[in-house]
Amino acid sequence: MAKAIGEIIVNIEQCKGCELCIDACPEETIALSETINKKGYRYAVTVNQNCTGCANCATVCPDAVITVYRKIEKSA
Ligand code: SF4
Numbered sequence: 541m542a543k544a545i546g547e548i549i550v551n552i553e554q555c556k557g558c559e560l561c562i563d564a565c566p567e568e569t570i571a572l573s574e575t576i577n578k579k580g581y582r583y584a585v586t587v588n589q590n591c592t593g594c595a596n597c598a599t600v601c602p603d604a605v606i607t608v609y610r611k612i613e614k615s616a
């Protein structure tokens with residue numbers, strides 16, 4: 541069975557820490573950073589490898605600062 545593997549890249553300096561992406565992620569892959577960006581906001585970071593590339597986070601982000609990469613890995 542093929543498995544979807546995803547990865548997100550967050551433009552951290554543009555993130556406002558609104559947490560919408562955190563709520564939208566079914567894999568609990570996103571959390572807020574402990575440190576702040578230049579605007580003074582905590583920003584979205586990934587905390588596990590469970591991302592499937594579903595793009596929910598990128599869809600809900602009001603500032604469109606998340607880019608999603610997705611590949612399908614075929615099992616042997
Ligand atoms: S692409 Fe989907 S699984 Fe991956 S971090 Fe975003 S919401 Fe979570």
Ligand code: SF4
Nearest residue numbers: 555556558559561601
């Ligand atoms: S939805 Fe966008 S602006 Fe809000 S915390 Fe996530 S990446 Fe940052």
